Amino acid sequence: MSQFSLPDLSIGGVDLLRSANTQNVLSFSGGKDSVAMYLLAMENDIDFLPVCADTGNEHEITMDYVRDFHRHTGGPEVRIIKADFSGDFAHRRMFIANDRRVKKQRVVKRNEDGSIKNGSVKPVRFTNKQKRRMLENLHPSGNPFLDLMMIKGRFASTKAAFCTERLKRDPIIEQVYFPFIDAGKIVVSWQGVRAEESPRRAKYPIYDSPGGGVWNYRPIHQLTSTDVFSIAKRHGIEPNPLYKMGMGRVGCMPCVNCKKDELSEIALRFPEHIERIAEWEWIVSLCGRNNNATFFHASKTGGSITGINGVAEWSRTGKGGRTFDLFKDTADSASCSSAYGLCD
Ligand code: SF4
Incomplete structure (x- = not known):
């Protein structure tokens, strides 16, 4: 019997978690929060599909953990999906080849020690040499993370964190949610977000709907990190080994x-x-x-x-x-x- 009961998701008198017309999709990263959600869903006899988006920048320990997880729990196997950007390369190459824009760009001069001497904004445009270099190298590698950064010509950053959307959210929506929605199902998206993590996350509701037949459900929102580890312990499930190796997160590596x-x-x-x-x-x-x-x-x-x-x-x-x-x-x-x- 669960020590943590699932928060109710009843709409109009219908328990959406157990409705025959519902598909529960649980985002499974191999981290402690997704493990707790998975086990809580099992404890409460919820029919669910766990899904993991492999970014191509995961540690092999995490992917092994995700792949084998159902063997330790007796629950459903995690479906692993990947983004595919191979079709975007042709578009990007065409754009670069035809780009005649003149852009204003900040040019920085540095002192010998690397500190900034001065900066100025100058109009620049792609040189043919730049274009040739880019076009010669812009070919899919088959790794989603690398391919996305190649297309962008830069890495994601904290301020421009397009990685989550393009490598995880969008592929899950396109490859998992849409087929269920097309089949007439309501998708309940289980998300391992906890209030304890930050003031911003504390404001998230237990459930809400972005529309289009999808509900976001945050069943562990009120749990602490101690709570989520204790759920795994209660089931005799070892956390992702990376935690014991000093990792605070077990996502991208x-x-x-x-x-x-x-x-x-x-x-x-x-x-x-x-x-x-x-x-x-x-x-x-x-x-x-x-x-x-x-x-x-x-x-x-x-x-x-x-x-x-x-x-x-x-x-x-x-x-x-x-x-x-x-x-x-x-x-x-x-x-x-x-x-x-x-x-x-
Ligand atoms: S784990 Fe970090 S790098 Fe990887 S997709 Fe998420 S935010 Fe981006």
């Missing part, structure tokens, strides 16, 4: 909202992922106008540290080093991810 101490752990334990991101920075740079894309936005480090290797090195600094946490204040920006409960 790393996430654009990664904190300093997490990045330090990643660099220490999984240097191969830092190497992969460094390679991606090179590839994405070749597809961007300015040829200098970095995973973490340069402004976060005052412009003096750029590139994943430099930021990873900085993340290891302790006393006597630069100890301020550049990501701390931005980890919960309005544009981040977790409004949908899709990124742990």
